[in-house]
Amino acid sequence: MHRVVVPKRSGVHRFASLALYRALLRQSARLPSTFPESRTVNHLVKHKFHKYKNLQSPSQTANALKAGYEALDLLYSASQGKSEGITRLSELLSAGRTLRLRNSSEQRALTKAQPVKPLSKKEKKKEANRQHQQATALRHPNTTPILSRPRPVVSGQRRVPVLVSARGDVPFLRIKKPQPKNLSGVIRSKLDNRWNRIVRRDRLEAELVVARDEDHWDSLTGQSEPESWTTEIRNAYNEVIQKIRESDKKNRLLAEAMWKVVLAERELAAKEEKQRALGKKPRSEQSEPADETQKS
Numbered sequence: 001m002h003r004v005v006v007p008k009r010s011g012v013h014r015f016a017s018l019a020l021y022r023a024l025l026r027q028s029a030r031l032p033s034t035f036p037e038s039r040t041v042n043h044l045v046k047h048k049f050h051k052y053k054n055l056q057s058p059s060q061t062a063n064a065l066k067a068g069y070e071a072l073d074l075l076y077s078a079s080q081g082k083s084e085g086i087t088r089l090s091e092l093l094s095a096g097r098t099l100r101l102r103n104s105s106e107q108r109a110l111t112k113a114q115p116v117k118p119l120s121k122k123e124k125k126k127e128a129n130r131q132h133q134q135a136t137a138l139r140h141p142n143t144t145p146i147l148s149r150p151r152p153v154v155s156g157q158r159r160v161p162v163l164v165s166a167r168g169d170v171p172f173l174r175i176k177k178p179q180p181k182n183l184s185g186v187i188r189s190k191l192d193n194r195w196n197r198i199v200r201r202d203r204l205e206a207e208l209v210v211a212r213d214e215d216h217w218d219s220l221t222g223q224s225e226p227e228s229w230t231t232e233i234r235n236a237y238n239e240v241i242q243k244i245r246e247s248d249k250k251n252r253l254l255a256e257a258m259w260k261v262v263l264a265e266r267e268l269a270a271k272e273e274k275q276r277a278l279g280k281k282p283r284s285e286q287s288e289p290a291d292e293t294q295k296s
Helices: 011-029 038-051 058-079 083-113 121-135 181-221 229-280 283-295
Strands: 162-166 170-174
Touching (some): 011 058, 038 058, 038 083, 162 181
Antiparallel strands (some): 162 170
16 A cells, blocks of 8 residues: 655654755855845745645646756756846846735625625624723713712613622622623722731731740840831721721711612602503503592
């Protein structure tokens, strides 16, 4: 059975290809200084070898190597200053440049001629979310505070907000989705500040234990300091504890105020729903009580 040889896994092929690659780069560096496109030749050599490095067809590999050796002869002729080689090399570079420009112009024409592919539902939703994030990156100057609700009159059906707690620490009212970007930034900032204070508190607790040991050692050795090791650490510890408590108290009061807003919004929404239900009833049903009163 005929043995299949993969060129890129053959040591002989790799040696020959690398030798050709080095020879082409060497000759492109030896082109006359008067030749303006020596850098273009160097780039083309690297590009072609990178493009065809995974060839597995023996016939394609042979054709590529043959073209490489012909290019090597042409570069050698041009590097020796022969006018025929320089002219031929310039013609090939010019023809290649013209072909690339023509292909790119044709590709642009085909792209313009192709109809625009309609977006899928997922892509439309993603694009709408991206536009919403851009539009809500900054707080609108005419936005009313959330605690100024409930609004006495709204256009359309009233949307009752939902009280939500981010990570169980920061309360906020969710009106609708997607969430505004500026609100997400405020919530993330508050959560990060609280977490940093907790990390600092834990670190000071560990340092306070070490400071107590230092004070105990000073008392055993009879050394006296104007300030003990634990003084500054305890002060910093008490300060961060106080900040955490104050922040939690503010969040608790804010949650209570927001819950009152939710209850008031629910009450108004129920009243408006009842009014809409009465407005949808037929006139005959609405006039029945009046008729009965007249009969009595």
